[in-house]
Amino acid sequence: MLKVQEIRELIRLVDQSSIDEFTFENEGIKLIMKKNNLAEVRELSASLPVQVINTALPQAEQKPVEVSTPNVETKIEAPVITNPETAEEAKLHTITSPMVGTFYNAPSPGAEPYVKIGSPVTKETIVCIVEAMKLFNEIEADVEGEIAEILVEEGQLVEFGQPLFSVKVK
Structure with missing residues (x-):
């Protein structure tokens, strides 16, 4: 699983690059980052163009956690353990x-x-x-x-x- 520092570094690198979209998959985690140029960000300030969805635990609830930087906004959904089988896996x-x-x-x-x-x-x-x-x-x-x-x-x-x-x- 990605650490917060690694996610922040990825966001920073995408923000500084000329790419508009970045996808990363590892261990059942999919990270998609999409960025808009500054003019579009001002117009669409309520949008959340980046999402991380944990597909490894489909039976677990997803609880959003938000992290943002100046030009890239991120939404991370992490599993909340709700049953004993998942607790054992944890x-x-x-x-x-x-x-x-x-x-x-x-x-x-x-x-x-x-x-x-x-x-x-x-x-x-x-x-x-x-x-x-x-x-x-x-x-x-x-x-x-x-x-x-x-x-x-x-x-x-x-x-x-x-x-x-x-x-x-x-």
Whole structure:
């Protein structure tokens, strides 16, 4: 999920650029930014041309939160947890890839994987390796809990920010 600082930075970059529309999708979140030139903004000051809609949790209520900058207005709809199944999902932490590279679940071919489903992890537990430009980068859990799901396959190319593991937080 995008952090407030990241959203503000995206808004600032779109505002400073010559583009009129920007779309970003990640982990079930869709961010659409549309901007008007200054003359149009003055005329249409009540409009909200930018919306973020969380499509990952369709059963959850959507509660709007508004953020604005001088030339770009934003409306963010975040889920409000209303049922026990969703509350259980909220206790899951996603470990994401910090870089583009190749995912490896073990230190070498044929070796035991770092973690399996049900493995306990601490903040310092190495959960995998992401190889980027012949450098093997060890990825730590950064949370205490238990591996609930492995979201990528051995040898799969992963993108920056792509979910790798779901961890049931203690």
